[in-house]
Amino acid sequence: MSVQRDTICALATGSPPSAISVIRISGPAVIPITDRVLRGGLPSPRKAQLDTLLDGDGLEIDTGLMVFMPGPASYTGEDTIEMSLHGGRIIVEKALEALFAAGVRLAEPGEFTRRAFEAGKLDLTRAEAVADLIDAESDAQHQQAIKQMDGALATLYEGWREELTNCLALLEASIDFPDEEDAPDRVDAPVMEKLATLKANLNEALAGGNITERIRDGFRIAILGEPNAGKSTLLNRLAKREAAIVTDIAGTTRDVVEVRLVLCGYLVWISDTAGLRETTDLVEAEGVRRALKAGEEADIRIWLYDGRSGFTLDAEVRPSDIVVANKSDLGIDLDVSRETIQISAKSDSDLDGLENAIIQRLDQMQSRATAPLLTRARHRQGISLALSYLEKAQSLLQLGYGAELVAEEVRLGARALGSLTGHVDTEAILGAVFSSFCIGK
Ligand SMILES: Nc1nc2c(ncn2[C@@H]2O[C@H](COP(=O)(O)OP(=O)(O)O)[C@@H](O)[C@H]2O)c(=O)[nH]1
Ligand SMILES: [Mg+2]
Structure with a gap:
């Protein structure tokens, strides 16, 4: 089924002008094309070599460092060359044009990494980690992407899949030897036990996964309180x-x-809401409803009040919330019955107390997520699907159905888990994962 692949190219670095721009080319025609477009011909493998890139008429485009990496020992597994040129707009434009003229086409988003995946260089969770690493803005996102890149998730998911494969082997053995009288009993108990353990593990991952998804997508912080x-x-x-x-x-x-920002190493979405009060104004009332909803969905809720008057929303406050008395510049009549942080939002006095309280809560949430946990909705869906098959398998076993029926559910469960690492290749999944990449990666 080996179809000759296109040779692809892309600008791998940010948009010019910049000091240097790296153009990446990968595919079966790298050798003949490089031989033609570089004045010195094909560079020696894995050595940075100074050379001049020429256009179709043999005119000089630019001189830069060329690194040729023959497949399969390259990122994509194919012959690859990276050209580090000066990052001028016209240089990048002419370089790409020269490559197009030589029969190379522009890569689609994520196509280099997709080729790496198809060459077996990385599984899907590691491919996603590449995208996360590039997108990471906060320290927590960075750490999480590194863990995933190291294979923490792949190991976890593959381990689960292996467990299911073991179950399947047991079930199939009992299908193959149906005449052995006590075979079903011997198989039922260990399969039941394995299913129960696995179910517990999957459920635990789903419960904890909220935090890792939040680290990736941002924690939600809502500022609530009375008007003014x-x-x-x-x-x-x-x-x-x-x-x-x-x-x-x-x-x-x-x-x-809503405002998105990196606060103390975490990506957060902070939402400002309408002041909570009884109102007859229809629009304001809708604002109050939305404020309450934002409060419900928030990971952290900040209750702000004017420190000169008392805090009146005590009934709404949960133990993990942060109560903040504002306008300390005007003097605060502090209520000592509750832990309260004092700030002056308007002046330029520091907000350390509030920021520390937020970090403390984020750190606490993150510390519950030390085990490798799912980082994306895609993982949550795959695990939930696998769980539903395991539940079916369990109830079929309990009801005394034959091993064939149970085995089918277990097989579907293993398939759902296999889709997480890309072990089971489904075109739709691959399309969704790689289309979120930037071009050139
Ligand atoms: N003196 C003082 N005034 C403040 C402070 N924070 C807000 N204000 C003022 O309080 C009024 C209401 O502020 P606003 O942020 O619109 O309140 P919101 O209704 O809770 O959103 C404005 O006039 C602000 O300038 C503060 O720390 N000190
Ligand atoms: Mg306001």
Whole structure:
């Protein structure tokens, strides 16, 4: 089924102008094409070699370092060359044009990594880790991507799949030797036990996976409180820009305003909400409803109030929430019955107390996620699907159905787990995973 593949190229570095731009080429025609477009011909393998790139008329485009990596010992497993040229717009444009003229086509997003996956260089979870590593903005995202790149998730998922394969072997043995009188009994108990353990592991991963998904996609923090407490002022202060409108008119904020930022090493989404009060204004009432919803969905809730007046929303506060008295510059009448952080959102006094309280909670949540855990909705779906098959297998066993029927469910469960690492290759999954990459990776 070996169809001659296209040779692909892309700019692997950020958009020019930049000091250097790296153009990457991979595929079966790398050798003849390089031989033609480089003045010195094909460079020696795995050595940085200074050479000049020529256009179709033999005119010089630029001189730079060329690194030729013959397959299969390359990222994609194919012959690959990387050209480090000067990062000028016209240079990159002409270089790509020269390659197109030589029969190379522009790579699709993620196509280099997809080829690496197809060559067996990395599994799907590691391929996703490559994308996560490139996208990582926070320290926590970075650490998590490195773990996944090292194969923490692949090992976990493959281990589960192996367990199921063992179950399948037991079940199939009992199908093959149906006449041995006590065979079903001998098989049922160990299969039941393995299924139960595996189910517990999958459920545990689903429960803990929330945190790793949050590290990747951002934790949610909601600022809640009465009108005029200074919620929008605080959001702007944290965002370091005027994201929300601030006035001294109560009821100014109606919609939920969300700001995405890296706070103390974590990616977070902070939402400013409408002040909570009874209102007859239809729009404001909808704002209050949305504020309450944002509060429900938040990982961390900050209750802000004007420190000169008392805090009136005590009934709403949960133990993990943070209560903050604002406008300390105007003097605060502190209620000592509750742990309260004092800030002045408007002045430029520091917000260390509040930031420390947030970090403390994020660290706590993250520490529950030390084991490798699923990082994407795709993993959650695959695991939930596998779980549903395991449950069916279990109930069929309990009801005394034959090993063939049970084996079929176990096989489907193993397949669902196999799709996580790409062991079972489904075109739709591959398309979804690799299309989220940037071109050139
Ligand atoms: N003196 C003082 N005024 C503040 C402080 N924070 C907010 N304000 C003022 O309080 C009013 C209401 O602020 P805003 O952020 O719109 O409150 P929100 O309704 O809770 O969003 C505005 O006039 C702000 O300038 C603060 O720390 N000190
Ligand atoms: Mg506001």
